[in-house]
Amino acid sequence: xxxxxxxxxxxxxxxxxxxxxxxxxxxxxxxxxxxxxxxxxxxxxxxxxxxxxxxxxxxxxxxxxxxxxxxxxxxxxxxxxxxxxxxxxxxxxxxxxxxxxxxxxxxxxxxxxxxxxxxxxxxxxxxxxxxxxxxxxxxxxxxxxxxxxxxxxxxxxxxxxxxxxxxxxxxxxxxxxxxxxxxxxxxxxxxxxxxxxxxxxxxxxxxxxxxxxxxxxxxxxxxxxxxxxxxxxxxxxxxxxxxxxxxxxxxxxxxxxxxxxxxxxxxxxxxxxxxxxxxxxxxxxxxxxxxxxxxxxxxxxxxxxxxxxxxxxxxxxxxxxxxxxxxxxxxxxxxxxxxxxxxxxxxxxxxxxxxxxxxxxxxxxxxxxxxxxxxxxxxxxxxxxxxxxxxxxxxxxxxxxxxxxxxxxxxxxxxxxxxxxxxxxxxxxxxxxxxxxxxxx
Amino acid sequence: xxxxxxxxxxxxxxxxxxxxxxxxxxxxxxxxxxxxxxxxxxxxxxxxxxxxxxxxxxxxxxxxxxxxxxxxxxxxxxxxxxxxxxxxxxxxxxxxxxxxxxxxxxxxxxxxxxxxxxxxxxxxxxxxxxxxxxxxxxxxxxxxxxxxxxxxxxxxxxxxxxxxxxxxxxxxxxxxxxxxxxxxxxxxxxxxxxxxxxxxxxxxxxxxxxxxxxxxxxxxxxxxxxxxxxxxxxxxxxxxxxxxxxxxxxxxxxxxxxxxxxxxxxxxxxxxxxxxxxxxxxxxxxxxxxxxxxxxxxxxxxxxxxxxxxxxxxxxxxxxxxxxxxxxxxxxxxxxxxxxxxxxxxxxxxxxxxxxxxxxxxxxxxxxxxxxxxxxxxxxxxxxxxxxxxxxxxxxxxxxxxxxxxxxxxxxxxxxxxxxxxxxxxxxxxxxxxxxxxxxx
Numbered sequence: 013x014x015x016x017x018x019x020x021x022x023x024x025x026x027x028x029x030x031x032x033x034x035x036x037x038x039x040x041x042x043x044x045x046x047x048x049x050x051x052x053x054x055x056x057x058x059x060x061x062x063x064x065x066x067x068x069x070x071x072x073x074x075x076x077x078x079x080x081x082x083x084x085x086x087x088x089x090x091x092x093x094x095x096x097x098x099x100x101x102x103x104x105x106x107x108x109x110x111x112x113x114x115x116x117x118x119x120x121x122x123x124x125x126x127x128x129x130x131x132x133x134x135x136x137x138x139x140x141x142x143x144x145x146x147x148x149x150x151x152x153x154x155x156x157x158x159x160x161x162x163x164x165x166x167x168x169x170x171x172x173x174x175x176x177x178x179x180x181x182x183x184x185x186x187x188x189x190x191x192x193x194x195x196x197x198x199x200x201x202x203x204x205x206x207x208x209x210x211x212x213x214x215x216x217x218x219x220x221x222x223x224x225x226x227x228x229x230x231x232x233x234x235x236x237x238x239x240x241x242x243x244x245x246x247x248x249x250x251x252x253x254x255x256x257x258x259x260x261x262x263x264x265x266x267x268x269x270x271x272x273x274x275x276x277x278x279x280x281x282x283x284x285x286x287x288x289x290x291x292x293x294x295x296x297x298x299x300x301x302x303x304x305x306x307x308x309x310x311x312x313x314x315x316x317x318x319x320x321x322x323x324x325x326x327x328x329x330x331x332x333x334x335x336x337x338x339x340x341x342x343x344x345x346x347x348x349x350x351x352x353x354x355x356x357x358x359x360x361x362x363x364x365x366x367x368x369x370x371x372x373x374x375x376x377x378x379x380x381x382x383x384x385x386x387x388x389x390x391x392x393x394x395x396x397x398x399x400x401x402x403x404x405x406x407x408x409x410x411x412x413x414x415x416x417x418x419x420x421x422x423x424x425x426x427x428x429x430x431x432x433x434x435x436x437x438x439x440x441x442x443x444x445x446x447x448x449x450x451x452x453x
Numbered sequence: 454x455x456x457x458x459x460x461x462x463x464x465x466x467x468x469x470x471x472x473x474x475x476x477x478x479x480x481x482x483x484x485x486x487x488x489x490x491x492x493x494x495x496x497x498x499x500x501x502x503x504x505x506x507x508x509x510x511x512x513x514x515x516x517x518x519x520x521x522x523x524x525x526x527x528x529x530x531x532x533x534x535x536x537x538x539x540x541x542x543x544x545x546x547x548x549x550x551x552x553x554x555x556x557x558x559x560x561x562x563x564x565x566x567x568x569x570x571x572x573x574x575x576x577x578x579x580x581x582x583x584x585x586x587x588x589x590x591x592x593x594x595x596x597x598x599x600x601x602x603x604x605x606x607x608x609x610x611x612x613x614x615x616x617x618x619x620x621x622x623x624x625x626x627x628x629x630x631x632x633x634x635x636x637x638x639x640x641x642x643x644x645x646x647x648x649x650x651x652x653x654x655x656x657x658x659x660x661x662x663x664x665x666x667x668x669x670x671x672x673x674x675x676x677x678x679x680x681x682x683x684x685x686x687x688x689x690x691x692x693x694x695x696x697x698x699x700x701x702x703x704x705x706x707x708x709x710x711x712x713x714x715x716x717x718x719x720x721x722x723x724x725x726x727x728x729x730x731x732x733x734x735x736x737x738x739x740x741x742x743x744x745x746x747x748x749x750x751x752x753x754x755x756x757x758x759x760x761x762x763x764x765x766x767x768x769x770x771x772x773x774x775x776x777x778x779x780x781x782x783x784x785x786x787x788x789x790x791x792x793x794x795x796x797x798x799x800x801x802x803x804x805x806x807x808x809x810x811x812x813x814x815x816x817x818x819x820x821x822x823x824x825x826x827x828x829x830x831x832x833x834x835x836x837x838x839x840x841x842x843x844x845x846x847x848x849x850x851x852x853x854x855x856x857x858x859x860x861x862x863x864x865x866x867x868x869x870x871x872x873x874x875x876x877x878x879x880x881x882x883x884x885x886x887x888x889x890x891x892x893x894x
Contacts, residue, residue, distance in 0.1 A: 095846040100792060410535060
């Protein structure tokens with residue numbers, strides 16, 4: 013007896029599917045059924061064909077399907093400053109290059125063009141969701157909507173004035189206004205984003221602690237990025253930044269602590285105990301010689317670690333495939349243990365762990381029935397990935413962003429055979445050239 | 454008055470050319486004239502057009518031309534074991550996975566198919582020359598000839614028998630036979646390749662020292678790869694491996710010392726004094742948790758450092774663009790100095806320094822008039838590399854292997870708009886599938 017078939021939007025057949033949940037699962041010759049933007053089913057190919065009839069049916073031979081990658085720390089508009097001032101120490105780079113350039117050029121127009129460039133780069137490299145921190149987040153929201161991506165936008169706050177706001181009151185007011193505006197947006201949400209302990213004073217940090225609880229949103233902050241940051245805080249206040257944030261009540265499962273390269277055992281225990289998340293940016297930490305985040309130690313302590321690229325001015329890309337590669341390699345050398353953070357764990361860092369950190373794990377981070385259809389397809393059929401003994405290993409250790417062929421967010425096909433469907437690549441490139449000329453003169 | 458034009462083979466016009474020599478030079482809108490496999494001229498575009506008329510004229514807008522990349526340490530046939538046993542410590546990986554697989558499968562056929570797969574991957578990612586170490590080097594020579602690449606093939610020697618040779622005498626005899634056979638080959642030459650201090654005893658190392666001087670070729674060896682290697686040598690013989698090699702007379706400008714993650718200050722001084730070269734493989738060192746090669750310290754000591762990918766079984770790719778990226782990032786974190794090994798220095802490591810190590814710097818390693826036309830073109834026009842403030846920075850920090858579009862070796866166009874001209878990609882992939890099935894069962 014033929015089973016009655018249901019009519020649905022899309023079926024994707026793939027050689028391999030790594031759903032991330034359940035742990036260490038790898039499906040061979042399975043298919044995903046998508047309807048109304050959600051994963052309707054995940055079964056062996058023939059079972060899907062027996063149950064469903066789809067408007068669109070896509071067969072991806074030699075491809076691995078994974079949950080869309082989640083970039084948990086970036087400054088998307090800074091893509092316009094990619095490679096502007098390389099090979100410099102963090103404070104020289106910030107004080108003498110990045111901040112002066114920002115002071116001169118950052119505007120709504122800059123943020124829109126930079127965010128669109130960033131969204132295009134992220135979609136093409138398999139990222140479906142990002143956690144951002146920059147000025148004019150309401151403008152980045154427009155770029156994200158145009159791209160059809162998912163994002164958590166940081167409501168930035170910094171003690172000095174910018175083109176966006178003049179003081180803590182204005183930063184907070186504008187941030188909360190944006191939060192209210194996005195309240196019913198299914199793809200874009202917000203987090204408070206006080207820049208760093210050394211750029212935000214106690215009073216606004218206290219207000220953010222209170223508001224974050226009231227609004228039930230995360231607090232995204234650079235923390236213990238360099239030894240200098242920690243030493244300077246100690247010499248000025250007698251306190252390490254984590255201790256100060258703890259006194260201010262910021263250490264909780266809401267806290268998204270970025271970088272964290274300088275941690276003693278007590279601090280690791282405290283982070284674990286309070287449930288704060290570590291947003292690990294290995295390439296930025298290496299390039300700026302900030303230090304080594306002890307990811308294996310953090311994992312052993314039960315801390316949730318997610319991955320981020322940081323901004324393209326300090327990375328210099330928004331490529332999560334390469335970031336997974338670097339995170340996997342570096343974890344082993346830092347732990348002095350070649351078995352530390354195997355490929356499967358790294359994929360979790362770039363997917364479900366990011367979703368957990370952002371409070372979005374009921375919606376994204378794994379390919380499970382009922383979750384949103386945020387999916388990335390990676391072609392492992394080329395010379396550079398052959399032979400394939402273990403597809404997840406190949407993804408982490410040999411694949412590159414160029415192997416990403418298709419991307420869906422909430423069932424929408426944003427990248428189709430390597431072509432962007434929502435963004436105009438040519439127009440974005442023209443804007444990049446325009447800003448290059450303008451910033452260079 | 455119109456200048457008389459000469460008839461030549463090829464002209465390449467490019468937006469940027471980084472010739473590597475002279476140091477830190479970057480040409481805008483220059484062109485390269487190629488004749489009889491050599492660089493005939495390098496001038497502003499109009500000057501080239503005034504002087505030469507070419508059979509083939511190629512315009513590469515948005516491209517950076519660099520000397521063909523030189524991968525100074527790999528085991529090319531091991532590409533067939535890419536990702537076979539990841540996330541394991543070095544000795545477990547070697548003893549329980551790689552060596553048993555090799556014992557069962559390595560043959561002339563395996564080496565041919567693996568070498569062809571490796572050559573295809575290397576050409577596609579911009580590598581024009583590689584320094585290899587594996588069994589059946591005469592078979593790898595066939596693959597290299599078919600590919601049209603340049604290589605220095607290691608005359609391997611190891612204390613235990615393999616499918617290629619049964620003892621030191623046979624390894625040496627077969628090696629010297631191949632050396633003689635290749636004596637008049639313009640693209641392929643040889644080096645002795647005793648595997649490592651812990652796998653080759655004193656007697657064959659002494660003979661290699663003598664023969665290397667007589668034949669005037671380098672000695673390519675894994676050295677101080679891990680702390681275990683050094684500790685075990687000390688506990689067995691009371692000597693660190695570098696001290697032993699020094700006693701055996703191996704420390705000289707002929708020595709190509711691979712890995713070198715465990716070095717005290719005296720050893721660094723000794724390496725500098727003797728003129729030995731360090732072949733740095735950052736991704737392999739990280740992945741196998743071997744340790745950190747102190748590249749900035751070595752550079753400060755005046756030691757010549759080149760780059761290698763290691764074999765695809767431990768990397769897991771033969772991608773020199775990604776290796777440059779990792780080398781650049783890691784050097785800074787290890788030196789605790791964000792200005793250590795800037796982009797220009799890293800490009801030198803992957804080109805001229807490699808040529809110097811291999812004794813080929815009169816022929817390759819820079820784009821200079823009279824040298825062989827071994828050239829790689831990298832397209833910086835895509836979203837992921839825009840805007841371009843500094844093309845060499847973009848090459849090291851944001852470009853990927855997929856941005857390589859054209860490759861020439863001795864003027865032969867081996868990669869043409871991303872298509873291999875000398876190798877059959879489909880046939881190579883079929884062989885990779887064949888070996889995957891065979892090794893997996």
